[in-house]
Amino acid sequence: MISGMAYIAPTRPRQVADLPARIVVRAMNARHLSSLPSRAVIREVGLRDGLQSVQTIVPTEHKREWIRAAYEAGQREIEIGSFVPARLLPQLADTAELLDFAGTLPGLFCSVLVPNLRGAELALDHGADLMLVPLSASHAHSLANLRKTPDEVVAEVARMRAARDAAGARTLIEGGVGTAFGCTIQGHVDAAEVLRLMQALLDAGADRVSLADTVGYADPAQVASLFERAVAIAGDRLWCGHFHDTRGLGLANVYAAMQAGVSRFDACLGGIGGCPHAPGASGNVASEDLAYMLGSMGIDTGLDIGALLRLRGRVAGWLAGETLHGTLWRAGLPKTFPGVDAGHDAGLDVPSHCGAATSSTFHA
Ligand SMILES: [Zn+2]
Numbered sequence: 001m002i003s004g005m006a007y008i009a010p011t012r013p014r015q016v017a018d019l020p021a022r023i024v025v026r027a028m029n030a031r032h033l034s035s036l037p038s039r040a041v042i043r044e045v046g047l048r049d050g051l052q053s054v055q056t057i058v059p060t061e062h063k064r065e066w067i068r069a070a071y072e073a074g075q076r077e078i079e080i081g082s083f084v085p086a087r088l089l090p091q092l093a094d095t096a097e098l099l100d101f102a103g104t105l106p107g108l109f110c111s112v113l114v115p116n117l118r119g120a121e122l123a124l125d126h127g128a129d130l131m132l133v134p135l136s137a138s139h140a141h142s143l144a145n146l147r148k149t150p151d152e153v154v155a156e157v158a159r160m161r162a163a164r165d166a167a168g169a170r171t172l173i174e175g176g177v178g179t180a181f182g183c184t185i186q187g188h189v190d191a192a193e194v195l196r197l198m199q200a201l202l203d204a205g206a207d208r209v210s211l212a213d214t215v216g217y218a219d220p221a222q223v224a225s226l227f228e229r230a231v232a233i234a235g236d237r238l239w240c241g242h243f244h245d246t247r248g249l250g251l252a253n254v255y256a257a258m259q260a261g262v263s264r265f266d267a268c269l270g271g272i273g274g275c276p277h278a279p280g281a282s283g284n285v286a287s288e289d290l291a292y293m294l295g296s297m298g299i300d301t302g303l304d305i306g307a308l309l310r311l312r313g314r315v316a317g318w319l320a321g322e323t324l325h326g327t328l329w330r331a332g333l334p335k336t337f338p339g340v341d342a343g344h345d346a347g348l349d350v351p352s353h354c355g356a357a358t359s360s361t362f363h364a
Contacts (some may be wrong), residue, residue: 161205216246
């Protein structure tokens with residue numbers, strides 16, 4: 001693993017001899033809007049945010065395959081799991097083992113979610129590159145979900161920072177401000193309170209901060225407004241945008257955040273996950289759909305979309321009976337997409353003609 005301090009964007013994935021013809025997204029199109037980044041990072045959070053919200057417990061061996069295949073597809077930032085008690089989230093009980101495995105993949109930047117100091121100590125022990133500390137700007141959600149007020153979470157971050165520094169570790173601390181656009185319990189969440197808490201996290205020693213639309217309430221205008229104000233406060237330390245696609249606005253919200261200067265986004269392969277307070281809701285924006293959108297716009301993600309789609313098919317098999325989301329897997333890449341040869345399907349096991357599936361790889 002790498003320290004992450006100087007880490008900006010993923011490097012090109014290593015060549016993998018057994019993969020079919022690759023479509024690696026490069027900045028091939030002229031970008032018409034100068035405010036957009038030339039590169040963006042998709043942080044895969046399906047193994048954490050996705051799997052914590054589904055019933056199925058995916059065996060550790062399959063999760064290892066997932067991490068390896070995502071890495072081979074070019075993913076260089078993966079959230080491996082959460083250090084929470086296994087009785088609360090049995091789906092993520094193997095986080096330590098997976099973090100140890102992920103640490104063997106050169107250049108992979110591994111994050112884990114930690115709700116408290118105990119979790120942070122485990123993240124430090126297992127050499128995580130980054131630990132994400134969730135804070136809910138909704139006081140009601142914070143008490144229901146974390147059993148702490150937001151300011152008590154800020155105080156816990158200060159203790160984590162002290163522990164990190166005492167250990168001489170390089171693990172970054174990210175304070176993730178959730179329910180930043182509204183809350184299923186409390187309803188309205190005041191933007192000024194979101195920004196106050198973000199500043200408080202930085203003051204307490206968080207190296208990075210991020211904003212999350214935990215329940216899928218955000219719209220692009222709201223995102224543009226809040227992210228612009230957040231960038232003005234945190235600058236480059238505003239690390240990531242996290243959007244749930246609950247009401248179909250996930251990609252639009254990503255676009256709005258990009259225009260505000262953000263270039264790292266959480267996403268779940270197959271859009272897995274959901275929200276216990278919103279039945280039928282999807283998880284984060286689907287990684288493969290986001291990679292497609294960015295690639296179409298000429299924004300470099302370093303990702304091999306064909307490999308992502310094949311991995312999606314495997315994950316769908318492991319999650320038989322669960323609902324997956326996203327749209328690219330159904331339609332396939334258009335012939336006009338950079339790198340797709342109009343004469344054939346470039347070796348991809350993706351539906352290629354008029355939406356008719358050419359492969360039985362997909363189970364969702
Ligand atoms: Zn989430």
